[in-house]
Amino acid sequence: QSALTQPASVSGSPGQSITISCTGTTNDVGGYKYVSWYQHNPGKAPKLLIYEVNNRPSGVSDRFSGSKSGNTASLTISGLQAEDEADYYCTSYTSTSTVVFGGGTKLTVL
């Protein structure tokens, strides 16, 4: 199972919106609603931001939103803040009952 494809890096200024893509296949992203997104700061545990494509757990800011079209899922962060600077990962359930991560995207807030 190959890793899902994410851009290595994205950047934006405070207040702007950015979108991170996550591309897979019909055997993972395109075939299931079980796409999640995580925020990861070095030395800390990853944090769940989005599950089942577009659902936010309680306590996660509504500035984070998710969507999916075909084999590509997307995470949008609106009203960018300095504290959003982190690594972001998508995951998907797969046709072999495993889970696959994206390669990760480093977000820089300019």
Place this chain on the structure above:
Amino acid sequence: EVQLVESGGGLVQPGGSLKLSCAASAFIYSDSAIHWVRQASGKGLEWVGRVRNKANSYSTAYAASLKGRFTIFRDDSKNTAYLQMNSLKSEDTAVYYCTRSPYFSPGMFDPWGQGTLVTVSS
């Protein structure tokens, strides 16, 4: 508090074995699949594998890249899951996290443990 706590990391020689533990609070343990995820230095997160709960026959699944070297199992009497790692290689050096997903939403990983460092080196 809902939490997961890993233990058992350390230094091991290439070819050696190590067993990691993941102790879960009772509130989440019984309805959850327990997953292991690792991150090598400078690399991204990598799913290692999972064990489902008793209601799902303790079924396991693993990343294909591990080629049968790792085994995940659980002891419900201790609310603890384990990752047995054999034939360790230098490329297995990483921080290993345990996390959980509810039975109804695979891949919904929350919460996570703090991670335990495994170093494979002579």
